[in-house]
Amino acid sequence: MKNKSYFLGLIKWNAKKYNLNISFNNPSLSLFTDRTQYYIIYCFLSGLAIFFGLLRISLFYTLAARSAINLHIAMFNKVFKTSIRFFDINPIGRIINRFSNDTGLLDDIIPSTISDFMNVFMTVVGSISLTLFLNYWLLFPTIALAIFFIFIRNYYLTTSMEIKRIEGIVRSPIFVHTGNTLSGISIIRAANMEEKLNQEFNDHVDFHTRASSTSIYINRWLGIRLDSITIIFTYITLTSCLLIKKYRLLEIDSGEIGLMLVYLLQSTSLFQWAIRQSCEVENLMTSVERVLEYSELETEPLDKGDRKPPTGWPSNGEITFDNVSFRYDKNLSYVLNDMNIKINAGEKIGIVGRTGAGKSSIIQTLFRMAEPDGYLYIDDINIKELSLHDLRSKLSIIPQEPTLFIGTIRTNLDPLNEYTDNVLWDALAQVQLKETIKEMKDGLESEVHKGGSNLSVGQKQLICLARAIIKKSKILIIDEATANVDFKTDAMVQEAIRECFKDCTVITIAHRLHTIIDNDRILCLSQGRVVNFGRPYELIEDDTTILHDLVFSLDKHERVKLIDVAKEKYINYEIPFTHF
Ligand SMILES: Nc1ncnc2c1ncn2[C@@H]1O[C@H](COP(=O)(O)OP(=O)(O)OP(=O)(O)O)[C@@H](O)[C@H]1O
Numbered sequence: 116m117k118n119k120s121y122f123l124g125l126i127k128w129n130a131k132k133y134n135l136n137i138s139f140n141n142p143s144l145s146l147f148t149d150r151t152q153y154y155i156i157y158c159f160l161s162g163l164a165i166f167f168g169l170l171r172i173s174l175f176y177t178l179a180a181r182s183a184i185n186l187h188i189a190m191f192n193k194v195f196k197t198s199i200r201f202f203d204i205n206p207i208g209r210i211i212n213r214f215s216n217d218t219g220l221l222d223d224i225i226p227s228t229i230s231d232f233m234n235v236f237m238t239v240v241g242s243i244s245l246t247l248f249l250n251y252w253l254l255f256p257t258i259a260l261a262i263f264f265i266f267i268r269n270y271y272l273t274t275s276m277e278i279k280r281i282e283g284i285v286r287s288p289i290f291v292h293t294g295n296t297l298s299g300i301s302i303i304r305a306a307n308m309e310e311k312l313n314q315e316f317n318d319h320v321d322f323h324t325r326a327s328s329t330s331i332y333i334n335r336w337l338g339i340r341l342d343s344i345t346i347i348f349t350y351i352t353l354t355s356c357l358l359i360k361k362y363r364l365l366e367i368d369s370g371e372i373g374l375m376l377v378y379l380l381q382s383t384s385l386f387q388w389a390i391r392q393s394c395e396v397e398n399l400m401t402s403v404e405r406v407l408e409y410s411e412l413e414t415e416p417l418d419k420g421d422r423k424p425p426t427g428w429p430s431n432g433e434i435t436f437d438n439v440s441f442r443y444d445k446n447l448s449y450v451l452n453d454m455n456i457k458i459n460a461g462e463k464i465g466i467v468g469r470t471g472a473g474k475s476s477i478i479q480t481l482f483r484m485a486e487p488d489g490y491l492y493i494d495d496i497n498i499k500e501l502s503l504h505d506l507r508s509k510l511s512i513i514p515q516e517p518t519l520f521i522g523t524i525r526t527n528l529d530p531l532n533e534y535t536d537n538v539l540w541d542a543l544a545q546v547q548l549k550e551t552i553k554e555m556k557d558g559l560e561s562e563v564h565k566g567g568s569n570l571s572v573g574q575k576q577l578i579c580l581a582r583a584i585i586k587k588s589k590i591l592i593i594d595e596a597t598a599n600v601d602f603k604t605d606a607m608v609q610e611a612i613r614e615c616f617k618d619c620t621v622i623t624i625a626h627r628l629h630t631i632i633d634n635d636r637i638l639c640l641s642q643g644r645v646v647n648f649g650r651p652y653e654l655i656e657d658d659t660t661i662l663h664d665l666v667f668s669l670d671k672h673e674r675v676k677l678i679d680v681a682k683e684k685y686i687n688y689e690i691p692f693t694h695f
Contacts, residue, residue, distance in 0.1 A: 172230070175226070175229075175230055176226060176230075179225070179226035179229070180222075180226070182221075183218070183221040183222050183225075183226075186218075186221060186403070186406050186407070186410060187214075187218055187221070187406075189410035190213070190214070190218075190406050190409040190410040191214075192410075192414075193409060193410050193411065193412040193414055194210065194409055194412065196414035196415055196417065197412045197413065197414050197415065198413070198414075198415050198484070198485070199479075199484045199485075200443060200444055200484075200485060201412065203443065206287065206291050207290075207291065207294065208287045208288060208289070208290035208291030208292075208294060209287040209290075209291075210409075211287075211290050211294075212283065212286055212287045212290055213405055213406060213409055215290075216283070216286060216402075217283070217402040217403075217405050217406050218406065220399055220402040221402060221403065221406060224399060225396070225399045225400075225402070225403070228392055228395050228396055228399060229396055231388075231392050232389060232392035232393050232395075232396055235385050235388050235389040235392060236389045236392075236393070238382065238385055238389075239382050239385055239386050239389050241378075242378040242379060242381065242382040242385075243257065243382070245374070245375065245378055246352060246375045246378065246379060249367060249371050249374070249375055250352070250355060250356060250359065250367060250375065252355055252359065252364065253351070253352055253355055256348065256351045256355075257348070260344055260347065260348055263344065264341075264344055264390070267337070267340050267341075267344075268337075268390060268393070268394065271333060271336070271337045271394060272394055272397055272398075274333055275330065275333055275334070275337075275394060275398050276397065276398055276401060278326060278329050278330045278333065279330065279398045279399075279401050280401055281326045282323065282326040282327055282330060283401065283402070283405065285319070285322045285323045285325075285326050286323055288319045288322070289316070289319045289320060289323060292312075292315060292316055292319050293316070296312055296316070334391065337390070337391065337394065338387060338391065341386065341387040341390050341391070342387055344386075345379075345382075345386045345387065348379070349376070349379050349380065352375060352376070352379055353372075353376065356372045356375065360372070415503055416502070416503065417502065417503045417504045418502050418503075418504055419502055419503075420500060420501045420502030420503075420505060421500045421501075422496065422500040422501055423501075423505065424496060424501055424505050424509070428493075428494060428496065428509065429493045429494040429496075429509060429589045429590060430494060430589065431460035431461075431494050431589065432460050432461060432493070432494070432589035432590045432619055432620035433457070433458065433459060433460045433492075433493070433494055433495075433620070434457070434458040434481075434491075434492070434493055434590070434620065434622075435456075435457045435458075435490075435491070435492040435493075436454040436455060436456045436457075436489070436491055437455060437489055437490040437491070437492065438453055438454070438455060438488075438489035438490065439451065439453075439454040439455075439480060439487050439488065439489035439490070439491050440452050440453055440454070440487065440488040440489055441476055441479065441480045441485065441487045441488070442485065443476075443479070443484075443485050444485065449643060450473050450476045450643045451473050451476050451477065451480060451487075451643045451644075452643045452644050453489075453644070454489075454644075454645055455645070456638065456645055456648055458620060458622070459620075460620060461617075461618055461619065461620055462620055462621075462635045462636060463620075463621045463623070463631075463633075463634040463635045463636075464620075464621070464622045464623070464634060464635065464636055464637070464638060465623050465625045465630070465631025465632075465634040465636075465637045465638070465651075466622065466623065466624050466625060466631075466637070466638045466640060467625050467628070467631070467637060467638070467639050467640070467661060467662060467665060468639060468640035468641055468646075468661065469641065469661075472640040472641050472642065472643070473640050473642070473643040474624045474625075474640055475515075475594060475624060476643070477622070477624070477640075478512065478592050478594060478624065481498075481510060481592065481622075482506070482507055482510065482512070483498065483499070483503060483506060483507075486499070487499075493509075493590070509588060509589075509590070510588060510590050510592065511582075511583035511586050511588035511590065511591045511592070512583075512591070512592045512593070512594070513576065513579045513580060513583060513591070513592070513593045513594065514579070514594050515594040515595070515624075517567070517572065517575035517576045517578070517579040518566070518567075518579070519563050519566060519567030519570065519575055519578060519579075520563070521563065521564065521565050522562075522563055523557075523559065523560045523561060523562060523563060524552055524555075524558075524559050524560070524561050524563060524578070525539065525559040525560060526563075527563055527567075527578055527582070528542065528543075528559075528578065528581055528582050528585060529582075529585060534585055536559065538585060539559060539581075539585065540559075542581040542582075542584040542585045543581050545581070545584055545611060545614065545615050546577040546578075546580045546581045546584070546607075546608075546611045546615070547577070547607055547611065548574065548577050548578065548581065551574065571604075572604075573604030573605070573607070573608065576604075576608050577604075577607070577608060577611065580608065580611055580612065580615070583616075584615050584616075588619065589619050589620060590619060590620045590621075590622070591612070591616050591619050591620070591621045591622070592621075592622045592623075592624075593612070593621065593622070593623045593624065594624045595623055595624055595625055595626045595627065595630055605630075609630055621634075628665060628666065628669070628677055629673075629676070629677060629680075631651075632651050632677045632680050632681050632684075633651070633680050633681070633683075633684045634651065635650070636648060636649055636650055636651075637649065637650075637651050637654055637662055639654070639660060639661035639662055640661075641661060646660070646661055647660045647661060647662065650681075650685055651681040651684065651685070652678075652681040652682050652684065652685035653685070655677075655678055655681055666678065
């Protein structure tokens, strides 16, 4: 009843304002003779609008921020735990692109675009509803124009989404190129390749600009069509109102026509903006799609295993390959075939072979970077029965590129903070780094820059070695660095390995023969197959072996030195080997 009174009061006020001849004999109309009440209602409604507006914005942005955070966490967790194969087939620039650009869009642009779209869309819907309410004849042209508009919008979207996708793809090479250029800046300068690299960078930028400018052009294409639609709609509204008035098809007065036109003209630009933003939201959803793709990656089952290894495993370090084959992916061919070898506890094994023979793939097999076929035992436990975490935590590796993390010497030696200072200093002493680290201002707390860039290659290798000593693994795998370390450091590393790991099984992927020539046995690989496996001197003496070929391809001085070392080792150490 009260609502009705307010409504009648409003009509009365409008009637007075526009000088309309309406009878207000109804006693209820006399309720609103005082304008103050309308101001109060107006203020109340404005207050409600502000309240709900703020509530809507805060709820919406909180929700958007939470979604972005959750998506980022999900993507990070999956990428972090996914298989190594993923990093083989996805360049680092592509991954950075998703973590930077796509996540950035998710954080800033997508929420504001959606909010903007909803705002403007509701305003446009309001304007059109009011127009249709006052002049329902406009329903027919509205439907016709809506169909036309949906057609144009879909036509635009098919192209623009594809262009956005291409834009995302061609952005990645810019990141890759920049990263590679920065990491190899000294080599580029030394080789005087700045011009070439600059040209390559410009080419990548050009590709990206082509895609992004096409995106802008098709946006303009859409804009022109949308403007045309709104102009046609305004024209039809106006003409229809004039015709309606002339032929008295509807009771409509000039005030209402004015009101319709004001709203329609106001919504002309808003209409275009609403459609553009709706398309933009769909386009931007490709970023959400890309983030979702990474957040649904398959992860390695790190903690899943059929068996828990006994404490102290592996106590001997005996490794048996029983018919082991390995490939990097189900769709690729095998790179190691039917390996049948037994490495005895505490043996020092060197692996040689031409490039691509499968030397590094043996490491991938031991760490189960992809699942090998056959049976691979360490101290009588089939490693395929263990969880990846249990397996990997028991093996130590010194990779070709010694990896150090941003942090301190301490965090690099003992990332999980499990050992005392004494243990860390002892390990540093064993690799002859104690004095060097002591001389640093902050000792164990001295800073290590990204990738250990403030340390020499040799020092990085020695820190990796100290890390392996601290871990006390029974099995050490060394992917010998191809990067040149000076002779003295190399000798120091070799000596440290011999001393600190004399009771451990050490497998060395050799790129230089002098580092493995005094090993107990040498495994020769060719095209992923074991060709020879035996004592170095025996293999050198046999002119059908790969080691013989490798040794005899060296100059005489080197060759004689290697043969002497192998012979001495052969004469002095007789170890009974069990050949599998
Ligand atoms: N990540 C990978 N994905 C797919 N195939 C790979 C991968 N790494 C190596 N391969 C393939 O496996 C085979 C053996 O490579 P591997 O790196 O084990 O040889 P290698 O003897 O260590 O060579 P190098 O002495 O040059 O390091 C090669 O044919 C190589 O193309």
